[in-house]
Amino acid sequence: MPTIxxxxxxxxxxxxHEPNEPPHIHxxxxxxxxxxxxxxxxxxxxxxxxxxxxxxxxxxxxxxxxKLLEAWDGYFGSSGGRES
Numbered sequence: 001m002p003t004i005x006x007x008x009x010x011x012x013x014x015x016x017h018e019p020n021e022p023p024h025i026h027x028x029x030x031x032x033x034x035x036x037x038x039x040x041x042x043x044x045x046x047x048x049x050x051x052x053x054x055x056x057x058x059x060x061x062x063x064x065x066x067k068l069l070e071a072w073d074g075y076f077g078s079s080g081g082r083e084s
Contacts, residue, residue, distance in 0.1 A: 004071045007060055014072065023072040027057055036061045038069050 005012040009029045018024075023038040032048030034057055041062050046054055061068065 023069055025068050041065060
């Protein structure tokens with residue numbers, strides 16, 4: 001589970017065994033977790049985060065989208081989970 005970013009109390013990471021899914025990022029804080037798609041930033045799933053905090057996280061993902069996609073491509077290869 002490579003950690004890509006740490007912002008405030010949030011850990012941004014992906015699982016090393018998910019290369020067949022479209023690019024996405026997992027975010028954890030304490031016992032809360034969320035998953036966001038990266039190419040068109042949107043929430044995939046969440047447990048424990050409030051709607052207000054999810055909006056904040058979506059903004060952080062959008063602000064760091066290029067860095068997160070670059071990390072995805074660097075780890076999984078430029079075609080990892082992406083349509084050609």
